[in-house]
Amino acid sequence: MKLKNAALCAMAAVGLSFSAQAQNTDSLMLRKIFDETLVNGQCYENLRYLCKKIGSRLSGSAGAAKSVEWSKKLMESYGFDKIYLQEVMVPHWVRGEKEQGIIVSGTTRTPVALAALGMSVGTPKAGITAEVIELQSLKELETLGEAKIKGKIIFFNRPFDNRFIETGGAYGTAGDQRNAGPGMAAKYGAVAVIVRSLTAALDNYPHTGGTNYGTNPQIPAAAISTIAANKLSAMLKQKSAAPIKFFLKTSCQMLPDVLSYNVVGEIKGSENNNKYITVGGHLDSWDLAEGAHDDGTGVMQSVEVLRVFKALGYKPKNNIRAVFFMNEENGHKGGIKYAEQAKADKEEHIAAIETDEGGFTPRGFSFERATPVFLKGINQEWKKLFEPYEADRLVAGGGGTDIGPLRETHPNIKLIGFRPDSQRYFDIHHTPNDVFENVNKRELELGAASIASLIYLIDQHGLNF
Incomplete structure (x- = not known):
């Protein structure tokens, strides 16, 4: 029994030696x-x-x-x-000519940083002006229904969830607004969609990215910068005599x-x-x-x-x-x-x-x-x-x-x-x-x-x- 145990120990030692040698070889190569x-x-x-x-x-x-x-x-x-x-x-x-986005409050017109979403259709040549409805989720579309959405521009404004340490998680949870939002809003009669840029940064860079209409109607869609999103949201929360509207003009198209x-x-x-x-x-x-x-x-x-x-x-x-x-x-x-x-x-x-x-x-x-x-x-x-x-x-x-x-x-x-x-x-x-x-x-x-x-x-x- 002692001899058998000794042999097993010797074999284990040889295995460890080989393993150590392989580790050393790999370490040197790295x-x-x-x-x-x-x-x-x-x-x-x-x-x-x-x-x-x-x-x-x-x-x-x-x-x-x-x-x-x-x-x-x-x-x-x-x-x-x-x-x-x-x-x-x-x-x-193709994106076409430079996009235009303007917040319209009575006679005040405030241009904002904006970029069409990839795969989006363009607006009519004269652009689109319509009342804005701010939403935080796609689920709210169903809650509001066609009666309140038809003829409006939907503004998806759910920000990054900064609790994620790995920022890809925040991108993933906010991304449905850009990916599926325009197509889903179109089902309820929205005439266009604007989306808060998918970033935690507060800046004036609009973030583009693809949207996917699926089998839904196709309406113009664009992303606005986070600074612009905050400004638009603040204006919507203020009580005003006339509703806040948004002017959108894009010329993108699919070839x-x-x-x-x-x-x-x-x-x-x-x-x-x-x-x-x-x-x-x-x-x-x-x-x-x-x-x-x-x-x-x-x-x-x-x-x-x-x-x-x-x-x-x-x-x-x-x-x-x-x-x-x-x-x-x-x-x-x-x-x-x-x-x-x-x-x-x-x-x-x-x-x-x-x-x-x-x-x-x-x-x-x-x-x-x-x-x-x-x-x-x-x-x-x-x-x-x-x-x-x-x-x-x-x-x-x-x-x-x-x-x-x-x-x-x-x-x-x-x-x-x-x-x-x-x-x-x-x-x-x-x-x-x-x-x-x-x-x-x-x-x-x-x-x-x-x-x-x-x-x-x-x-x-x-x-x-």
Whole structure:
């Protein structure tokens, strides 16, 4: 018995030795990844070109087409094993002339900062003037009914819930006003909708974003700045002889769908020819600015992952693929196409990582459909490796919009979201302020290195926790 116990102890010691050796190897590799990215990183200068030389890239636009061409050339310059364009038909919405929004109180007219919502229809050429009704929720539409809503402009003014520490939660709970509000208001006879911008910041930047009418009638819809929202709300609360009205004029319209592309670059695996780890962000952006944080940082981090592996001479076991998805902002057609094609090609996808929450300081990663057992295992094995880089929050949570369709076509895939610090993102998100100057070089590079590190660990060890 003593001999048997001694043998078992010896085997355990050998196992611990191997585990310690693997940890040391991984730790050294992560250090190399961060060193390469922080010393020789190229994602910041690539982002500068994308923002300053190309600019806004809404699906169907000339900017989107130019960005596809440039992105493919960028990947070719790095010598990836495979680079190609994946065809996808995308919607083509145009904003048209500068929008006008004016609060009308008797003879007083107060212009406000305003931007049409993406996919919205335009107003008549002369614009629309109507009485305003302020609401805090979509449920109030049903309570008021058609008798009180018909012919009015609905003003959705529910603010961010600042109790959320992770600001994406506040965005999610306020977002139904913008996403579904216009269509639902139209059912009750509203002639237009204005929405408080989805941000906790108090400023004069209107935040655009998509709206979805579904099968409801289509009416003009726009977002007003938080300062304007507060002003309009205060005026509505004051007793006045005449009702407060709002003048809205927009000229946006939907044009026929156009052909565009996902841009794909790949490093071939040395062992598993049909297994893939994907990292990506979306190449398209809203038209108000340069799409720096949303999502220029994401696509530039994704291509930087492959560049770093090439620079370090790392030969992955599995195929590593960077994807610049097209049309995340107003249709998600690029993500759908990618998943459909991966299924048609019978590709086995181990994991997909999406970076679409800005280029801020990395905090960690969220894992979709993560069980307690999985989270315990991944934290026991990998958390300490990320701790030196302060990107060690490995938690349950969403993956992302573009990689989401893969959950249906590849049921065994692990979908992962890159999680940077969220506190400033929705100050900039979908605004004219989303420009290159608001991206910090070191934060962007730390994020790219964190993503590359996770992909390295998945490639070496899998995700069987």
